[in-house]
Amino acid sequence: MQSIPKQIFEYIELGLTYEMVKKNRSVYGPNEISSTKKLGLFRMLFGVVTEPMILLLISISIVYLLLGDRGEALLLLCSVVGIIGITFYQEKKTETAISALRSLASPRTNVIRDGKIIRIEGKDVVFDDLIILNEGDRIPADAKLLSDRMFACDESLLTGESIPVNKDIGQMVFCGALVVGGEGVCRVMAVGNHTEIGKIGRKIADETVGRTLLEIEVTKLVRNLFFVAASLCIILALYFGIVKSLWLQGLLAGLTLAIGLMPEELPLVMTIFFALGAYRLSTKNVLVRRSSIIETLGAATVLCSDKTGTITKNKMKVGKITSKENTENLEETNQISIHSKMILQIAYFASKHPSFDPMDIAITDCMNEFHQNGNLSLVSKLDFPLTPEHLSMIRVIEEDGNYVCYAKGSPEAIFELCQLNLSDLEHWTKKTDELAKAGYRVLAVAKSTSILKEIPEDRKSVSYELYGLLSFVDPIREIVPSAVKTAYDSGIRVIMITGDYPETAKNIAKQIGLKNSDLVYTGKELSLLKDHELKKVLNECNVFSRVNPEDKWKLVRFLKAEGEIVAMTGDGVNDAPALRTANIGVAMGERGTDVAREAADIVLLDDSFSSILESVRIGRQIFDNLKKALGYLIGVHIPIVGITFLPILFDWPMIVLSAIHIVFMEMVIDPTCTIVFEKEEAESDLMKRKPRDASEPLLDNELFINSLIQGFFSLLSVVSAYWITQLYLKGNSPDQVVSTATFVTLVFSNLFLILANRSLHESMWSRMRIKNSMIQYVFIGTIAVLLLSIYLPGMNSLFRFEPLNFLQFLVAILVAFIGVLFYDMTKVSVSRWIRKD
DSSP states (O other): OOOOOGGGGGGGGBBOOOOHHHHHHHOOOOOOOOOSSOOOOHHHHHHHTTSSHHHHHHHHHHHHHHTTTTHHHHHHHHHHHHHHHHHHEEEEEEHHHHHHHHHHHHOEEEETTEEEEEEEEGGGGOOOOOEEEEEEOOOOOOOEEEEEEEEEEOHHHHHHHOEEOOTTOOEEEOOTEEEEEEEEEEEEEEOGGGSHHHHHHHHHHHHHOOOOHHHHHHHHHHHHHHHOOOOOOOOHHHHHHHHHOOHHHHHHHHHHHHHHHHHHHHHHHHHHHHHHHHHHHHHTTEEEESSTTHHHHHHEEEEEIIIIIIIBOOOEEEEEEOOOOOEETSOOOOOOOOOHHHHHHHHHTOOOOOOOOHHHHHHHHHHHHHHOOSSOOOOOEEHHHHHSOOOOEEEEEEETTEEEEEEEEEEHHHHHTTTTTTHHHHHHHHHHHHHTTTTTTEEEEESSSSSSSSSSSSSSSSOOEEEEEEEEEEOOOOTTHHHHHHHHHHHOEEEEEEEEEEHHHHHHHHHHHTTTOOOOEEEEHHTTTOHHHHHHHHHHEEEEESHHHHHHHHHHHHHTTOOOOOOEEOOOGHHHHHHHHHHHHEEESOOOOOHHHHSEEEEEEEEETHHHHHHHHHHHHHHHHHHHHHHHHHHHHHHHHHHHHHHHTTOOOOOOHHHHHHHHHHHHHHHHIIIHHHHHOOTTGGGGGOOTTOOOOOHHHHHHHHHHHHHHHHHHHHHHHHHIIIIIIIOOOOOHHHHHHHHHHHHHHHHHHHHHHTSSSOOOOHTTEEEEEEEHHHHHHHHHHHHHHHHTTTTTHHHTEEEEEEEEHHHHHHHHHHHHHHHHHHHHHHHHHHHHH
């Protein structure tokens, strides 16, 4: 509870009682914006289990159980449980981080209840509450101003404009705005979803979140592979039944062939790739709300960015000081003239300290940067505050027993105070117009012409001398120009969409290096264009100003309709609909609103524009590495299937590869794809490429042909080892020695294929110059387990292995290496041939 200031004493009896608070909360709801609905445990589990690949894994597990192969069935079911566990963990981690951000943004406020002033959480405000707002407060709900003392607020999070707005009695103040000047008593008129923020939130909820490009591609790939596997299953079953009259064996062989052809590791690989990618981004201050979106960001073709708070700092800075003789650009100099310093000092003495007004803060920062001498501790004896009738701030300062008036305000108001003659008025008006057209916010400063013996009763009872103009600019973030250049090098188009003035937008666009920066369209001009005219404008224009939320939303939808993959950045409520509609919504975490963060797919915790390009880089890297993993997965399944069924089809001496052998292979394949390929460094041209075509499949012609070729050479190695051992090296235990040697060749062929698949276009020798720390661990671990399974008594019985002599083991390794070497030589030529076509 607080003591009651005199100026609001008359409102004490108008506050709500606790009974009224309870009633209003039940009728109008809590003061919380409904966020994205959290899925319950059952719904989340159902959503994961009904994914196509998860259904496939479960189906394969059931088939193995029917075949009596419990080991493989349990392994696959453990993979399903692992995927579900990772999904739950990632969802919980993301929601926890978002909740933490939401709690930081929840403002506390003073309310009048039961004749007392108490401070409560913003979420506890109810409809019809009487709230007291002071400088620095974040407005918790939409309210009507009942009483004010020069009330001004920063509505940039709603409007996109960084200039404070003065409010009069009877006007509305909106949830999310920041009070930067004065104080006021307000009556709450809307809470939660009924506020202006809440209305935008409802629009966001209407936008469905579509699947990512990769999710669509994987679904298509699974469908195609399933069709191929089912066709081969039927063909093999018919062959056994018709030719050999072994219908049951044929059916079992066909089902097993179908199972062997399906890369059941793919969903687990994808999940871990995205989970680790999300973790890597989190270390760079990028929070991923939906991990699969990382890949889509890597395919982005257009980056639509808000200006205020995203490209710029949303922090006013003194850009120029103009005297009658000249103009000094403070962004290009380390020192200023005596006259400019005097202008700055006058503005400082005419400002409140401390202050939440961004221009007062900018003046103070500028003084700290350039001031050398002078007493800055003088205390004001009287203030003539800014009013709608008098757009000037005047402070009366006592100096050595006398009084001096320092004034700052809108140029027109200061010109009037100084009673300029016609010639001077034309001169200063022209200067002001030039600065305004260049995108600056301009204040004039003046000082009383003589020393005053007494404090003046009125601001106009004193004669003033105009000293000059201060020009303010919302500076760009230093990293943005280089980030824009990186985007252009990567084939990504950058579009700036802002609610600010056209000249300001044009000036900012030039500073950050946007193409066609002189061409600017306003929201009003866009509304007059027909669809075909808008299409032409979008092909040329990269700067849109004076746009409202509807315009942003419309631009993003139109770009998507033209086939672009759109990433949209923003921090304000006005950005939220476009964030939701874009393929990738990127919200700012430090100063962004809850609505923007809830609408976005990723949140930049440091609000750094460069983090967006880092996300693009990681997205492209993930897609590259996922293609390598997929090519490897398809390639290694071919020899597994081939060595199992070629002896059956051609009546060769049998090799017994049981389920436990396949389990061993899965132990190699899964960690290889998830650990080695995920850890693979990006290729040198990654950020010099154009974004991949949205229609490009994950398994394109180049990858598919390479996968078949590597699978063929690997199968050829395994078959060669089989016949070499069968004919020359089988020893006294022919069946087990042949099976063991063949399996060793299969394992080492897979290990060598890791090296060959580290790059889709380079040889494994050239790729060895780039370090991947996980390769040695996978090699050492796999070989160690293989040796134990062959030579450790008990384990070799479990695996049905016979210990090999040195020659048998060496031949198996050499045959595997030669086969992969032939593939690696072929791979480079095939890639060049396919790319040329």
